[in-house]
Amino acid sequence: MADAIKVLLVDDHQVVRRGLRTFLEVQDDIEVVGEAADGAEGVARAEELRPDVILMDVKMPGTDGVEALRTLRGLDHPARVLIVTSFTEQRTVVPALRAGAAGYVYKDIDPDALAGAIRSVHAGHILLQPEVAGALLSQEETGHGQGRGGSLTEREREVLGLIADGRSNREIARALVLSEKTVKTHVSNILMKLDLSDRTQAALWAVRHGVTG
Numbered sequence: 001m002a003d004a005i006k007v008l009l010v011d012d013h014q015v016v017r018r019g020l021r022t023f024l025e026v027q028d029d030i031e032v033v034g035e036a037a038d039g040a041e042g043v044a045r046a047e048e049l050r051p052d053v054i055l056m057d058v059k060m061p062g063t064d065g066v067e068a069l070r071t072l073r074g075l076d077h078p079a080r081v082l083i084v085t086s087f088t089e090q091r092t093v094v095p096a097l098r099a100g101a102a103g104y105v106y107k108d109i110d111p112d113a114l115a116g117a118i119r120s121v122h123a124g125h126i127l128l129q130p131e132v133a134g135a136l137l138s139q140e141e142t143g144h145g146q147g148r149g150g151s152l153t154e155r156e157r158e159v160l161g162l163i164a165d166g167r168s169n170r171e172i173a174r175a176l177v178l179s180e181k182t183v184k185t186h187v188s189n190i191l192m193k194l195d196l197s198d199r200t201q202a203a204l205w206a207v208r209h210g211v212t213g
Helices: 016-026 039-049 065-074 090-098 111-124 130-139 156-164 169-176 179-194 198-207
Strands: 005-010 030-036 053-056 079-087 103-106
Touching: 005 016, 005 039, 005 111, 016 030, 016 111, 030 039, 030 111, 039 053, 039 065, 053 065, 053 111, 065 090, 079 090, 079 111, 090 103, 103 111, 156 169, 156 179, 156 198, 169 179, 169 198, 179 198
Parallel strands: 005 030, 005 053, 053 079, 079 103
Antiparallel strands: none
């Protein structure tokens, strides 16, 4: 499975990991490359195995999912992290998204939907439930990036609008007839100009300021 999406499972409940592995191993395009029982072990395994996508619980003993996300971000790890949690409270999920998660799903998710979510975040999409997106917007500092939208070029605003639509760099490149390298440069410039740290914040900024693709 040379082209399979490599997935790492990080959850302190062995039965959950076993259930996820059992389902994912029957997917032709997904390969479970390892497991970890807490955030610290998850970071170590991610460095060792270099997965494409990490399925991460939030609440775990020792190093929790949020702290693990912050560590991975500090290491500039390329893996996309999808939170798989039984907690629905915004105070639990929002910090994880702020720490760099590409999205979240609940542990009772339909198996086929989970496979679709893995494929989606691997492709560069952001998975945000409406209620969590609203919570993130409401918690944004009112001055964060305020007034800086005018520094964006027309092309950067086009790219930002497509980010807000959940498009990956490849899809943006195709839509705007650009190379992926050029799109990556535009994304970096957008984040720098708006003083934002990732695509999730960029998407939320675009929603707040009415920039659409």
